[in-house]
Amino acid sequence: MCGIVGIWNAGLEHTLLLMRDTLTHRGPDAAGIYHDDKFNLILGHRRLRIIDISEDSDQPFLSRDGRYALVYNGEVYNFKELRRELESYGEKFYTKGDTEVVLSALMHWGSAALDKFEGMFALALWDSEEKSLFLARDRFGVKPLLYWQSGYSFAFASEIKALRVNKIIPLDPDINSLADFLEMGYIPAPKSAYKNIFKLMPGQMMWVRDGGRELSFKQWWEPTQYFLKKTDVSETELLEELHDRLTTAFDRRMIADVPVGVFLSGGVDSSAVVAILSQHHNQINTFTIGFPERDFDEARYAQRISNIFGTNHTELYCEPNDVRTAIEEIFNTFDEPFGDPSSIPTMLVSKLAREKVTVSLSAEGGDELFAGYSRYPLALRWLKQPGFMRKAVSILPEGLISKLLAIKGIPDPCTKAAKTRWLSNAKSPSSLYRAITRYYSDDEIERILGVKTEKRKYQISDLPSDLPVIDFLRLADINMYLSNDILVKTDRASMSVSLESREPFLDNGLFKFAANLPDKWLIRNGMGKYLLRKLLQRYIPEELLNRPKMGFGVPLIKWFAEDLSGLVNEVLNPDSLREVEFLNCNEILKILPEKFDSKLAANKVWLMMMLVKW
Numbered sequence: 001m002c003g004i005v006g007i008w009n010a011g012l013e014h015t016l017l018l019m020r021d022t023l024t025h026r027g028p029d030a031a032g033i034y035h036d037d038k039f040n041l042i043l044g045h046r047r048l049r050i051i052d053i054s055e056d057s058d059q060p061f062l063s064r065d066g067r068y069a070l071v072y073n074g075e076v077y078n079f080k081e082l083r084r085e086l087e088s089y090g091e092k093f094y095t096k097g098d099t100e101v102v103l104s105a106l107m108h109w110g111s112a113a114l115d116k117f118e119g120m121f122a123l124a125l126w127d128s129e130e131k132s133l134f135l136a137r138d139r140f141g142v143k144p145l146l147y148w149q150s151g152y153s154f155a156f157a158s159e160i161k162a163l164r165v166n167k168i169i170p171l172d173p174d175i176n177s178l179a180d181f182l183e184m185g186y187i188p189a190p191k192s193a194y195k196n197i198f199k200l201m202p203g204q205m206m207w208v209r210d211g212g213r214e215l216s217f218k219q220w221w222e223p224t225q226y227f228l229k230k231t232d233v234s235e236t237e238l239l240e241e242l243h244d245r246l247t248t249a250f251d252r253r254m255i256a257d258v259p260v261g262v263f264l265s266g267g268v269d270s271s272a273v274v275a276i277l278s279q280h281h282n283q284i285n286t287f288t289i290g291f292p293e294r295d296f297d298e299a300r301y302a303q304r305i306s307n308i309f310g311t312n313h314t315e316l317y318c319e320p321n322d323v324r325t326a327i328e329e330i331f332n333t334f335d336e337p338f339g340d341p342s343s344i345p346t347m348l349v350s351k352l353a354r355e356k357v358t359v360s361l362s363a364e365g366g367d368e369l370f371a372g373y374s375r376y377p378l379a380l381r382w383l384k385q386p387g388f389m390r391k392a393v394s395i396l397p398e399g400l401i402s403k404l405l406a407i408k409g410i411p412d413p414c415t416k417a418a419k420t421r422w423l424s425n426a427k428s429p430s431s432l433y434r435a436i437t438r439y440y441s442d443d444e445i446e447r448i449l450g451v452k453t454e455k456r457k458y459q460i461s462d463l464p465s466d467l468p469v470i471d472f473l474r475l476a477d478i479n480m481y482l483s484n485d486i487l488v489k490t491d492r493a494s495m496s497v498s499l500e501s502r503e504p505f506l507d508n509g510l511f512k513f514a515a516n517l518p519d520k521w522l523i524r525n526g527m528g529k530y531l532l533r534k535l536l537q538r539y540i541p542e543e544l545l546n547r548p549k550m551g552f553g554v555p556l557i558k559w560f561a562e563d564l565s566g567l568v569n570e571v572l573n574p575d576s577l578r579e580v581e582f583l584n585c586n587e588i589l590k591i592l593p594e595k596f597d598s599k600l601a602a603n604k605v606w607l608m609m610m611l612v613k614w
Helices: 013-021 079-088 099-116 160-164 175-184 223-227 235-252 268-277 299-309 320-334 343-354 366-370 375-382 387-392 398-408 413-419 429-437 442-449 469-495 508-515 530-536 556-561 565-571 574-578 585-591 599-613
Strands: 002-008 030-036 041-047 068-076 119-127 132-137 146-150 153-157 197-199 204-209 214-219 260-263 285-290 312-317 359-361 500-502
Touching: 002 013, 002 068, 002 119, 013 030, 013 041, 013 160, 030 068, 041 068, 041 119, 068 099, 079 099, 099 119, 099 132, 146 160, 153 160, 175 442, 175 469, 175 599, 223 469, 223 508, 235 268, 235 508, 235 530, 260 268, 260 343, 268 299, 268 366, 268 530, 285 299, 285 343, 299 312, 312 343, 320 343, 320 469, 320 599, 343 469, 366 469, 366 508, 366 530, 375 429, 375 469, 429 469, 442 585, 469 500, 556 565, 556 599, 565 599, 574 585
Parallel strands: 260 285, 260 359, 285 312, 359 500
Antiparallel strands: 002 041, 002 153, 030 041, 068 119, 119 132, 132 204, 146 153, 146 197, 204 214
8 A cells, every 4th residue: 555646847856755755654665756857747656565565566666668657556456367367468577566467457458457457546657658647546436546737737646735745736725615524524526625636536537648738537437337237036146146255355355465454343344354254264353442432332242243253353442532632633634624523433443453464454335335324224214205294394393303203213314304404305315315414504504604505516416316216325325425435534544554444345346246236135124234134144143233233433422512522612612713714703603503412413513623623
């Protein structure tokens, strides 16, 4: 795992070195530079040695004829199969790692090589003969890639902080992006918190030509197509195929020349990783974070899973001092406002794991693939409600609304939407998704930032409207929440301590299998992940599989009322708010809740704290 940077007519070599070395945390083991003096293009690389830990695979990696130079961040797990295929065409290899294979594949197949790669990557390939720079990002956006362009100047990097130290690049806040942040808790690609700094989209490639002036883009992978054909076979056949695909996906992610571990929360997905891997690997290292607050503590469940499979388990309980320290680290780690409070335990578990391993498997993507979020059964139930029931949300007292929802069996996320009156207008999967996942209303955002909602565009608006509800929501989460929140959180938190995180559920073959599943194999009796739970009954007691989903949440309400109350007052007092020139201080003070009596209220305060401190 690595950090990559590059400039084309955007500074001298010392600028590139400064950019590169802001990413030392992503690659502490080696540093390299490539300079094409003829065209004033410079590439830089910081390496965390994982596969082929010799100097032979250090980067930038050059073709033997000197025409191509590659900087690459990621892992292509099927590189040995690709290597054999390329050798059949006469290619020769001089290293044992995947970097040389990636370069050779790109030289042999061009951009079509991307579809052959099974893994996570962000890469840049310079072709000195064609005078063009090619950049690409993996299917789901596991690995980050940002860029800036103005006139004949172009720059790219793995993180904003590397672009921020280049004095040529202006750092003006993008108010529209900050509006997105207040609604969703993250800034979705291709936007960033800064004007003119953009994120390459997941599954996208781009070419830079004409000395950095000309940019062109193409989507090389798009997930929607895989939801159009449904599997209709027996449960027995599906279970066997699922087992095989999980085994292949998980085993691939164990390839490394350094110690490997697993983040174990005790939930279904991370338990699946441990259960499947334990069939072929001995004494797996597992790591978890616990909380003294029992309603948020999954450590006891993780310990039970560890006991079942005999893992080498390490746990750490999160204390108030850990939280305060992590909050200060968030801003250097994420570079832009990031509102997911579970970034705190993710940062802590990454630090814990790094003491023993260099690679850790995570379970991100399981909820999106197998419909694990409670909003999925909610959507099925809510959209079937008669019109008077939906209208009641906008006129009835909140206490009565909660009772009606309970009678109807509609799960918790609906309470958030009902209290803010957003749900009553949700008549389609798209509007329902925004109602359930948002924090601030359009009116509140306009009052705070002056940004009207019609000025903003969302990736979910491009999804086919005739998709089945669950498929629409899974795709919405893959395009929005997974790539812009979950994967950003895991990448930045793990790489901040030089730990490589791998996402075995995001295997391409496993994704295609899950995308083709009809609803009946996903949701049963109001609970998601039916097929996955059914398979895991072979290994794990049923009471551990069918308990309510907890997620990687944090006890924000308690923290704000007790341990962090002083920090809230420090950050959100009128004097601090007035220091941020683009915020309307008076409106914020009217809008912010006075009591932390709900998860929504606590999250709204948390988001505003993250924005103000940024």
